[in-house]
Amino acid sequence: MSVGHFLLRRLVVAVPVALGILFVTFMLVRIGDQDPVAMLAGPMADAPMLERIRAELMLDQPLLTQFWAYLQRLVQGDLGRSWQGNAPVTHEIAAHLPATLELVTLAVGLGALIGVPLGLRAAERPNGWFDQVSRFGSLFGFSLPTYWLGLMAIFVFFYLLGWAPAPMGRVSMMVTPPPPVTGSVLIDSLLAGNWEAARSAAEQLVLPVACFTIVATAPIIKHTRAIAIEVMGSDYIRYARACGFPRNLVRRIALRAALVPVITFVGSEFTSLLAAASLIEFVFAWGGLGHWGLNAILLGDFAAVQGYVLTLAIASVIVFALVDLAVMLLEPRAQARA
Amino acid sequence: MAHPRRVLLASVALLTSLGLLPVPAAAQDRTMVMAMVTTPRGFDPDIWVPGQIESSVNVYEGLTRFATRQGANGRPEVDPGRVEPHLAESWTVSEDGKEYVFRIRPGMMSPFGNELTSADVVWTFEKSNAQRRTGLFIRNVARIESVEAVSRYEVRFRLRDANRIFLSALTLHIPALFDSTEAKKHATAEDPFATRWLGSNTAGFGPYHVESVQPGQQAVFVVNRGYQLGQPFHTRVVWREVPSPATRVALVRTGQVHYAEQIPLQQIVDLRRDRRIRVESVAAPGSATVRMNPASPPFDDVRVRRAIAYATDYNAIGEAVFLGLGTRSRSMLNPPIPGAIDAYTYDTDYDRARALLAEAGHPNGLDITLEYSTNWWWEEPLALQMQASLARAGIRLTPKRIPATEMTARRAIRVWSLPMMTHLTSSFVPDPSYNMFLTAHSRGGSNVNGNNNPELDRLIDASVVERDDAKWLEMIAEAQRVQAESATFIETFLPGTHEVFVSCMEGFMWRPHNRLVWKDLACRR
Numbered sequence: 001m002s003v004g005h006f007l008l009r010r011l012v013v014a015v016p017v018a019l020g021i022l023f024v025t026f027m028l029v030r031i032g033d034q035d036p037v038a039m040l041a042g043p044m045a046d047a048p049m050l051e052r053i054r055a056e057l058m059l060d061q062p063l064l065t066q067f068w069a070y071l072q073r074l075v076q077g078d079l080g081r082s083w084q085g086n087a088p089v090t091h092e093i094a095a096h097l098p099a100t101l102e103l104v105t106l107a108v109g110l111g112a113l114i115g116v117p118l119g120l121r122a123a124e125r126p127n128g129w130f131d132q133v134s135r136f137g138s139l140f141g142f143s144l145p146t147y148w149l150g151l152m153a154i155f156v157f158f159y160l161l162g163w164a165p166a167p168m169g170r171v172s173m174m175v176t177p178p179p180p181v182t183g184s185v186l187i188d189s190l191l192a193g194n195w196e197a198a199r200s201a202a203e204q205l206v207l208p209v210a211c212f213t214i215v216a217t218a219p220i221i222k223h224t225r226a227i228a229i230e231v232m233g234s235d236y237i238r239y240a241r242a243c244g245f246p247r248n249l250v251r252r253i254a255l256r257a258a259l260v261p262v263i264t265f266v267g268s269e270f271t272s273l274l275a276a277a278s279l280i281e282f283v284f285a286w287g288g289l290g291h292w293g294l295n296a297i298l299l300g301d302f303a304a305v306q307g308y309v310l311t312l313a314i315a316s317v318i319v320f321a322l323v324d325l326a327v328m329l330l331e332p333r334a335q336a337r338a
Numbered sequence: 339m340a341h342p343r344r345v346l347l348a349s350v351a352l353l354t355s356l357g358l359l360p361v362p363a364a365a366q367d368r369t370m371v372m373a374m375v376t377t378p379r380g381f382d383p384d385i386w387v388p389g390q391i392e393s394s395v396n397v398y399e400g401l402t403r404f405a406t407r408q409g410a411n412g413r414p415e416v417d418p419g420r421v422e423p424h425l426a427e428s429w430t431v432s433e434d435g436k437e438y439v440f441r442i443r444p445g446m447m448s449p450f451g452n453e454l455t456s457a458d459v460v461w462t463f464e465k466s467n468a469q470r471r472t473g474l475f476i477r478n479v480a481r482i483e484s485v486e487a488v489s490r491y492e493v494r495f496r497l498r499d500a501n502r503i504f505l506s507a508l509t510l511h512i513p514a515l516f517d518s519t520e521a522k523k524h525a526t527a528e529d530p531f532a533t534r535w536l537g538s539n540t541a542g543f544g545p546y547h548v549e550s551v552q553p554g555q556q557a558v559f560v561v562n563r564g565y566q567l568g569q570p571f572h573t574r575v576v577w578r579e580v581p582s583p584a585t586r587v588a589l590v591r592t593g594q595v596h597y598a599e600q601i602p603l604q605q606i607v608d609l610r611r612d613r614r615i616r617v618e619s620v621a622a623p624g625s626a627t628v629r630m631n632p633a634s635p636p637f638d639d640v641r642v643r644r645a646i647a648y649a650t651d652y653n654a655i656g657e658a659v660f661l662g663l664g665t666r667s668r669s670m671l672n673p674p675i676p677g678a679i680d681a682y683t684y685d686t687d688y689d690r691a692r693a694l695l696a697e698a699g700h701p702n703g704l705d706i707t708l709e710y711s712t713n714w715w716w717e718e719p720l721a722l723q724m725q726a727s728l729a730r731a732g733i734r735l736t737p738k739r740i741p742a743t744e745m746t747a748r749r750a751i752r753v754w755s756l757p758m759m760t761h762l763t764s765s766f767v768p769d770p771s772y773n774m775f776l777t778a779h780s781r782g783g784s785n786v787n788g789n790n791n792p793e794l795d796r797l798i799d800a801s802v803v804e805r806d807d808a809k810w811l812e813m814i815a816e817a818q819r820v821q822a823e824s825a826t827f828i829e830t831f832l833p834g835t836h837e838v839f840v841s842c843m844e845g846f847m848w849r850p851h852n853r854l855v856w857k858d859l860a861c862r863r
Contacts (some may be wrong), residue, residue, distance in 0.1 A: 035743045035744060035746070035747040036743065037747070038746035038747035038750065040385070040387075041386070041471070041746075047750055047751055047752045047753055049470065049471070050747070050750055050753075052470065071681070075685070084379045084380075084388065085380075085553060086379060086380040086382075086387065086534075086537040086538055087538065087553070092553060095552070095553050095554070096554055099554075105627050110620070129714055138833050139837070141519075151582070151584050151585075153584060154584075154588055155588065158588060158592070159588045159592060162592075166592070166594040167554050167585050167589070168373070168578050168579075168580060168587070168589065168595075169556065169578065169579075170555070173371065173556075173576060173578070191658060199363075215533065220399050223378065223618050282581045282582055283582045283584075284585070285578065285579055285580040285581060285582070285583060285585060286554075287552070287554030287555040288554070289552070291554065291581065292554055299388075
């Protein structure tokens with residue numbers, strides 16, 4: 001099966017999944033307790049004013065009528081307007097998504113680079129000293145609340161030591177930001193040759209990425225270790241050892257066998273962290289999609305919530321498509337099965 | 339050979355550019371950085387969205403303003419009893435008090451280079467009429483019947499009744515005085531008042547206007563060079579979104595920002611001891627209350643309401659909830675509102691509470707639910723403290739947290755489906771009649787508990803149109819006593835306003851809208 005054919009099949013499967021997610025989200029936000037009308041009308045609103053705004057927002061219509069109207073706009077690329085942001089939801093997503101992608105990609109990338117070798121090494125000698133240490137480290141990363149970790153990092157490295165820059169967004173106020181191309185301040189600064197902005201963006205990234213990497217690394221170590229232990233105990237690895245293959249060759253064989261489930265797990269980790277970025281973004285004033293989505297949920301900004309969930313769903317579909325593609329390339333049997 | 343004067347000038351320019359000589363004050367670009375909860379979600383004063391009021395009060399100013407006076411600490415403070423001209427230079431009033439003609443100060447320019455004229459004032463009120471939101475509410479409260487241009491600089495307001503609220507209402511940023519010449523450029527057939535454009539841009543005659551907004555990151559405001567009523571110290575205001583209060587505290591403590599918004603009270607206690615920080619505290623603007631709907635059993639019995647007032651442990655609330663930083667509320671009106679008296683005389687008395695309950699037919703106590711939300715930080719601790727103190731009089735109170743949006747919807751006028759709730763009594767206009775009307779009159783815009791006391795309504799209505807000061811003050815005092823006797827509001831404490839600046843910041847003056855006015859502030863090291 002060609003890559004194009006594979007991606008087309010993925011797309012066909014993704015459409016009903018996205019529709020289902022949209023329907024569930026659409027209904028959930030509306031049958032909950034939240035009433036954005038009251039929020040929009042302000043504290044001095046009377047009942048007629050509330051009704052007028054409700055009608056303006058079509059919230060007085062039956063739910064299915066509202067959903068149909070939403071779908072009609074959606075196929076034209078219109079996700080509606082954010083009631084609280086006074087802007088089209090597509091603009092808001094475009095403004096916030098790059099910040100989160102930058103953060104999560106770096107954190108998961110670093111997490112994989114650190115976590116996979118540690119997990120593999122720990123699996124070589126289960127319950128050995130290295131395994132014990134890495135398990136403790138993994139448990140530490142699991143147990144720390146992200147919010148607390150961020151606050152402590154700010155307290156120590158910014159407030160006490162003065163090593164980190166002020167946790168106020170993605171680039172220092174004293175620096176002229178680069179013209180947006182990709183949305184990543186770091187990449188855009190490098191593209192523009194604006195070294196001062198690139199340095200500032202890199203400095204701003206250090207603490208939030210470090211905190212998020214700790215969160216991302218812990219489960220990667222744990223899962224890689226579990227997968228690798230299983231692989232190490234398999235017949236073909238035992239056979240390879242029995243044949244007296246060099247240690248590095250055995251490791252390579254084991255890595256190859258473990259890579260498919262590890263990549264799948266890292267992919268799922270990426271999508272889950274994309275949804276969990278809000279707390280780190282909150283602490284570091286990151287202005288990303290996670291915090292924007294969280295605010296939309298708290299403020300009852302229905303169009304924004306739907307846009308947020310749809311973006312996460314699309315991101316998941318893309319990430320898993322990429323994971324499957326990578327698996328196809330690494331594992332010919334998977335291609336044959338497909 | 340070079341002329342010595344030219345050499346001197348060139349040397350000065352070189353040294354200045356190298357930062358070795360001070361730059362003249364007028365030429366300096368001074369930036370104030372603020373750590374705020376969220377970037378402004380909109381700028382149209384008619385639409386309540388987060389961050390709107392905080393920016394609008396610095397962009398839009400009124401025809402009138404409250405006068406200032408020397409405060410007890412020697413610093414200027416707002417005198418809520420006196421209104422003086424602002425963007426208008428004077429006004430005349432008819433014999434019956436129902437017609438005002440304002441003469442607009444010539445030369446009041448917007449950042450777009452347009453001069454404020456009567457047409458802008460008329461357009462503003464037409465916009466609020468069309469939008470039917472907060473501006474219309476203010477217009478109705480001030481009993482404005484019509485607004486018409488008399489000449490380029492003269493505008494006539496006709497009122498339905500002579501009233502004391504009108505001049506105070508014109509101090510507000512709602513209805514905002516827009517630069518209609520600029521706004522009309524962005525109007526469309528569907529949106530004749532350019533509300534969409536005004537939602538994401540500013541066009542006022544105040545000291546600042548918005549230059550850029552990056553949602554979730556920052557908004558930048560720059561000074562309106564055409565503003566004629568005193569150029570502000572800061573020419574640029576950078577509004578950074580810093581949602582975490584702990585991060586805001588760290589930023590202001592390290593001097594990275596000049597001001598940090600909405601700092602929790604526990605932190606205020608610490609920050610007051612920090613020499614790098616200036617905390618400005620004012621016992622205003624509102625009172626933390628618990629309100630009962632007099633139409634909803636068991637609160638339809640005044641004895642039950644009074645029993646709750648006596649069973650409330652005010653000292654414990656002051657210490658445990660407001661950490662000793664609040665001020666006990668003694669009326670539905672509190673200073674600095676003129677005419678406020680100590681009408682709410684309830685103090686903790688469990689025996690009296692139990693006796694009143696028995697008299698009302700509840701000798702074994704009763705079960706009630708107090709609904710609260712997260713609109714204000716003190717709501718939950720207050721609800722829990724009320725639960726503990728009422729239990730001592732045999733009242734079993736269940737605190738119930740509800741979403742803020744549900745709270746707003748259920749307490750709306752004529753909905754009134756909350757039997758008992760927490761609420762902050764406050765308003766933008768420190769006029770006693772306006773405040774009482776707003777919060778306690780049966781037709782009041784913030785009558786959240788369905789207050790319905792014909793005697794109180796009569797007194798408030800009469801006070802709104804009373805022009806004799808002595809009679810007016812007596813009516814206001816009597817209204818406060820009537821409300822306290824009805825005990826539909828449990829008055830607890832004024833949480834106060836606690837603004838946190840770096841120590842160099844001077845000039846803070848509390849305003850009735852309870853938002854920071856940037857033009858007041860200067861950083862003097």
